[in-house]
Amino acid sequence: MPDTIPRNSVGLVTPQTRHFDTPLTLDCERVLSEYDLIYETYGKLNTDHSNAVLICHALSSDHHAAGYHRTEDRKPGWWDSCIGPGKPIDTNRFFVVCPNNLGGCKGSTGPTTINPETGKRYGPDFPIVTVADWVRSQARLADQLGIERWAAVIGGSLGGMQALQWAIHFPKRLGHSIIIAAAPKLSAQNIAFNEVARQAIMSDPDFHEGRYYEFDTAPRRGLKLARMLGHITYLSDESMRTKFGRELREGKINYGFDVEFQVESYLRYQGDSFVDRFDANTYLLMTKALDYFDPASAADGDLAAALKPVQAHFLVFSFTSDWRFAPARSREIVKALTDGDNPVAYAEVEAHQGHDAFLMPIPQYIKLFRAYMNRVAEEIA
C-alpha cells in the first residue's frame, strides 16, 4: 500500500463470509447442501437499500475488487481503477458488493474446501458450476444482505456474462446491467484456448486426476502453462510489441532455450506468480463455466428471444484491440437488445491494451462509465 491511503481509495478492507445451509441445486443437477460465499463491501447501504451494486468477477479474480487488505499490500484489489470515492463506481454513492464465486479458491466453497460428506477436500468432485448457478447464489447473498434490487450489476469478461445472465434470470432484481468486454457465448477459438489450458493442467504428472492435495503437491507446471497461454489472449499484438518488442534480456542472442526475450521472462513470471495464488481445479471449473455460457441456447440459439424477459437498462463496452472478446462479440449482445427494443448504450473504446483494457484507467472508458453511473445514482437519489 502507498504510505498514505489515496483519497480515492476505499482504504483497508476486510472480507466477510456468509454460510448458506439451504441446498442449492445446480444446472448439472447436483446439489450443494451447504456452502460459503466470501465477499467484500465498500460504501454504505442507504436506508431504502436502493444503492447496492453487484460486481461480478472474471476467470481468475476474486472478491477483493478494491482497496487493501493489509498496509503492506503492494497492490490494491483488481478493479481499484473503477471502484472508490469519486471513481466511476463511486463508493460515496453506492454500496458495492463483490463476492468470490462458487468453485473459487479464495474463500467461497470450491474444490479446495472440505466436503462435509467425506471430510476430505472436494478436489475434482466439486460439481461443475455455471454462470446461472453463480447468479442464483449471488441472489441468495443479496437476500441475506437485504438487497431486493441491485441498482446495477456490473462485470467485465466472464463477469459481464454474469451481468447479462442476471438481467435474464432475475429481470426485476436489477436496474442496470453493465457488460464490459464480454460475449454472448464463446467462439470455437475461445473454447480451443480453454481446452489447451485444461490439457496443460490435466497432463501435468502432479495433477493426480485432480486429487493432488492428497499427494501434497499441485500441477504447478500445467497451471503455469495455462496462465501463460491465457495471458497471451489478454494482451494485444500491439501492447506486447510496445511493452516488450523483441527486446533481449541480456542484450544478445545466446543460442539456447533459456529466457532470452523479455516477453518470455514476463510470461514465465506471470505464470509462476499465478500458481502461488490460484488452484488448478478452480481454473478448470472457471474455464468450463465460460465454455458452457450460452443464454441463447434456451431459445433455440435466438439471443433476442432469450432476452425477452429483461427489464434492465444496459451499458455495453468493448475495446478496439480486444481479440479474445472482440467488439463484434459485444455487438451481438447489442443487436439482440435493439431487436427487442431494450434500452442500451454501447461504446467501442479505442484502446491498445487488448482484453485487459477493461481493468485499465483509460480516459474515455472512465469518462463514459462515470457518466452512466451518475445516471444510475440520480435515478435512486
Added chain:
Amino acid sequence: MPMLRPDLEIISQWIKPCTRMLDLGCGDGTLLHHLRETKQVESYGLEIDDENITRCIQSCVNVIQMDIDTGLSDFDADSFDYVVMSQTLQAMQHPDRILDEMLRVGREGIVTFPNFGHWLNRLQITFGGNMPVSRVLPEPWYATPNIHLCTLRDFEQLCAEKSIRILQRTVVNSAHRTSPLMHSLPNLFAEIALYRFQRG
C-alpha cells in the same frame, strides 16, 4: 426544455408520436431526447464521436457507437418507422448505398443536407474560381468532412433512379427560415434541404 435547433424542429414535426426511430449520426442526442420527452418516440442513435457518445449517455439517450459508413447490418429489415440522417448524407462514403440501407431498416427515411446548388456557391465557383465556403459549409476544401455534396436536383435524380418516393420536401436558409423565392426556385435559393421519403 431548451429550444431545438430549427432543422431538428422541422424533423420532429414530421415524426408521429409513439413510433420507433433510428438516428444516423445522432450527435449529442438532442433530437432523440426531445422526441422521447415530447412524443414518446422509442429510438436508437448511431454516432462515432467520443464526445457525442458521452453527451448522449448523460442525457439517457440509447446511443450505439459505430461507423455508419460500414452499413446498418446490425439492424434487421423494417425495424423502424423512421430512419433519420441530418446533415450527414454529404459526409458519407456511399450516400447512395446508405439511402438503400435506410429504407431497408426503416419504413420512411428523413435526410437533411446543405444544398450545393445555392446561388452563392455557384457565384463563388463561377466568378471566384474557388470551392465555396459559406455559413452552412464553413470548412475549406481540404478540411471539410463533406466529400459528397449535392444539389436538390442531384438528390431528386438519385431518388428517381432508385425509385424512392419523396413524400415531403422543405427548404430553408441557414437561419432555417423559408421565403417565397426559395419556394419558386429552391435549387437556387435553398441553403438546407429536408426530405421525407419511402420506397417507391
